[in-house]
Amino acid sequence: MLVASSAFAQIPGTNGNGAAPAQPAPPTDPLGRETPAGMVAGFIGAAAEQNYEKAAQYLDLSQEKSAWGPSVAQQLQRILDRGGVVFSRLRLSDDPAGDQDDGLAPDQEKFGLVRTDHGSVDLLAHRVENKDGVKIWLVSPRTVADLPDLSRTVVSSWVDKLLPYALRDEYRLAGVxxxxxxxxxxxxxxxxxxxxxxxxxxxxxxxxxxxxxxxxxxxxxxxxxxxxxxxxxxxxxxxxxxxxxxxxxxxxxxxxxxxxxxxxxxxxxxxxxxxxxxxxxxxxxxxxxxxxxxxxxxxxxxxxxxxxxxxxxxxxxxxxxxxxxxxxxxxxxGGIAIALGAQKTIEHLVGSLTLVTDQPMRVGDFCKFGETMGTIEDIGMRSTRIRTLDRTVVTVPNGQLAAVQIENYSRRDKFWFHPVLDLRYETTPAQIRALTASIRQLLLDHPKVDNDPARVRFIALGAISLRVEIFSYVHATSMDEFLEVQEELFLRIMELVDEAGSGFAFPSQTIYVTRDKGVAVPKSADAVDVAQPPESDHGSSYSAAAAAAADRV
Known part of the structure; x- marks a missing residue:
């Protein structure tokens, strides 16, 4: 118990909710002078409001004991109006420590320059600690000391020389x-x-x-x-x-x-x-x-x-x-939450990369994937649009499209011509030999049919027909061209079947009707001897009667 008490004594106390007491937030500067960009923006904003007492709080007047702050701030604005340049927000640092790679001291920052007849003079800011212990940026004492000399070198601007007094001093918009x-x-x-x-x-x-x-x-x-x-x-x-x-x-x-x-x-x-x-x-x-x-x-x-x-x-x-x-x-x-919420989008983007790199299809190809068949119209970053045979547009996410089997009909170099002929059973072997030879010669003579292979074979004795297989490929650039060649070949094959004296079989049944001769019953020798009567004049008539009886049996 003593050990436990000493251990708990080392744990910080908690508030009434059981949580550790909240640490006080670090003090901040109400004027936004914690960064060089904030200092410049604050001074420009105060000058636009013509609030020079506030603008003076952005100047370090520690070495100007007799200077009146609002007058110095107004003097800096006049210098900037007539020839000074203040850097843009892209160039000014938003880091409280400033830009550490500008070649200046760690607590100094360049925020603009003034062009004079003797060259340009840099406008500097430096970082100090205010009475609240907050480090802030102020216009450096060196720049403040140069303001009187700079004000004597600048002259009236072209705009002030050309504008009348009313447009130059009386009427203002947004402090300008x-x-x-x-x-x-x-x-x-x-x-x-x-x-x-x-x-x-x-x-x-x-x-x-x-x-x-x-x-x-x-x-x-x-x-x-x-x-x-x-x-x-x-x-x-x-x-x-x-x-x-x-x-x-x-x-x-x-x-x-x-x-x-x-x-x-x-x-x-x-x-x-x-x-x-x-x-x-x-x-x-x-x-x-x-x-x-x-x-x-x-x-x-x-x-x-x-x-x-x-x-x-x-x-x-x-x-x-x-x-x-x-x-x-x-x-x-919040990257984890965003990643979880956008995992489908990332999946579709990865699917897009897969489709682009592997190129299983391209725009204009006629493809089949799953139960859908159509022409590829567009492959986007998230989905692919397909124009179906019904002229509808199907949009498929690329993540799903990359995971299914794609059959690309536009990539085939030739078309498969593979019919199977069902001939009647009355076709003789000689007729089959002549028919297969004539069909094979038809394939070899056709300019669109590939000769390797141009195979025609009698392959099976089917249940209702004699089956002849044709195996060949047709050179065609489109489905329309292939269908035209296929039609021509089918018509010529029908003519060859007719010339061979055969025909195509129909699904049918053949019933054969015949007379059953019955079953022969064997007879013993004794029965044969008893059945034979002695020879007499009536033997012939008896034998005829016995034969008739046997026929009836």
């Missing part, structure tokens, strides 16, 4: 002057127009010196012209907004939009290229007669598109600020 949003719209149209002119000129020059009609390069460029221009215009707009001096808040909002457009355009380009290359590959394989690879090309195209959609979705969500990494981690935690 209306005039700057109008400038963004104008720059977007100009960027697309410039890109359209440049790409049009380049393609005109390319096709002029390399005019090969329907070449691969021409087909790919024509298919992806629109997404290429959209991709280049999105990135040109980002550069134009910096050069024109659009407000940093508007640029940060538009950076997310241009990044999403860029990823969508890039995915669109790859999508068009995959379609163009797949169409080119299908044309080449069709010309070379390699029809068995068409299903593989279609499957690879769909698989690439599926991966492309997933990639574009993840990149777009990340550009909009959603933490995709945390979502993927959550999927990893």
């Amino acid at each position: 002057p209306i005039g700057h949003w109008l400038a963004v719209v104008v720059l977007a149209f100009l960027s697309y127009a410039v890109v359209w002119l440049i790409t049009g000129a380049l393609w005109w020059v390319l096709f002029r010196f390399r005019d090969r009609g329907d070449s691969r390069i021409r087909r790919v460029l024509e298919a992806s012209a629109m997404p290429i221009r959209l991709f280049l215009a999105a990135w040109m707009l980002r550069v134009a907004m910096i050069l024109a001096g659009v407000a940093i808040v508007a640029r940060q909002h538009m950076n997310s939009v241009t990044e999403v457009l860029g990823w969508l355009a890039l995915s669109w380009i790859v999508w068009r290229i995959v379609d163009a290359l797949a169409a080119f590959a299908i044309d080449r394989m069709t010309l070379r007669g390699r029809l068995s690879m068409l299903s593989a090309v279609n499957f690879i195209r769909r698989a690439v598109k599926f991966a492309l959609i997933a990639f574009a979705l993840i990149a777009g969500l990340n550009s909009l600020g959603y933490n995709v990494t945390a979502g993927l981690a959550a999927l990893g935690i």
Whole structure:
């Protein structure tokens, strides 16, 4: 009991429900400064609200004792508006420790730069511990100290010079002057127009010196012209907004939009290229007669598109600020449940890979599997569509299709001609010999019948007929052609049977009627002696009577 008491004394106490007491959650920063990306987003948001007291809390003013925080924050915004660049969310780290491979000190992070006449100046953040013991990121004292010199080097932006006062300072939308949003719209149209002119000129020059009609390069460029221009215009707009001096808040909002457009355009380009290359590959394989690879090309195209959609979705969500990494981690935690729920889908995907690699059938083949028979119309990533003889469409999951026996009628090189003739029993052996020889000669003389083998044999004495087997193969490219040759052979065989003096047997019974002669009864010698009377004149008449009696018996 003492040992047990001492052992239980080592176990932590529990609450009233029998569970261990919950550990207190670690303190967090209410301003979201725990990561470099959170620090930049918080400062831009506060600047958009023109809440410079809040924006000052993202600056490390520990070495600027006499500085007034809101004024310094407003000064940083003005510098960023006129020539500063803040990195996008894709480049800023979401890790509380920051990017450890950027060549800076472990507690430092580069979040932007300012272009001046003497070169570019890096904007740095550093990690400190606040009064609550939480490690947060702030604009470093070094960058704060450089702000007065940087403010003297930057000049008014082109947008501010061209806009009237009302559009520049009075009316605002989402913390940005209306005039700057109008400038963004104008720059977007100009960027697309410039890109359209440049790409049009380049393609005109390319096709002029390399005019090969329907070449691969021409087909790919024509298919992806629109997404290429959209991709280049999105990135040109980002550069134009910096050069024109659009407000940093508007640029940060538009950076997310241009990044999403860029990823969508890039995915669109790859999508068009995959379609163009797949169409080119299908044309080449069709010309070379390699029809068995068409299903593989279609499957690879769909698989690439599926991966492309997933990639574009993840990149777009990340550009909009959603933490995709945390979502993927959550999927990893629930991976077992998802795997159990998606096991059928995985089975069908594996079945698709099996059908593509083994190629038991391809699009256009006429097949039979189970009780279903029809023409393969499409082999997808999950299921296969079959057009039946009733002109209905049957959709079969690839996992089931890969597990059943598939009989492919389109893959046979020749058709089996194998009738069995039932001849009448009145047919003589000589007639059978002549008939088999004539049918064999018919097979050998026909141009569509394979000579090896062209076998005709008398095989059985059946219950109602004499059976003759024909075993041969017919060279035909389709079922219609085979049926035509088979019809011709059947008609000629009927003529040969008639010429041989025989005929085809019918299911029948033959009844033979005959007279039974009876059973002979043996007689003893004494009975014969008694039965013979002495010779007399009546002997002849007696013998006749006895014979008549015997006949009656």
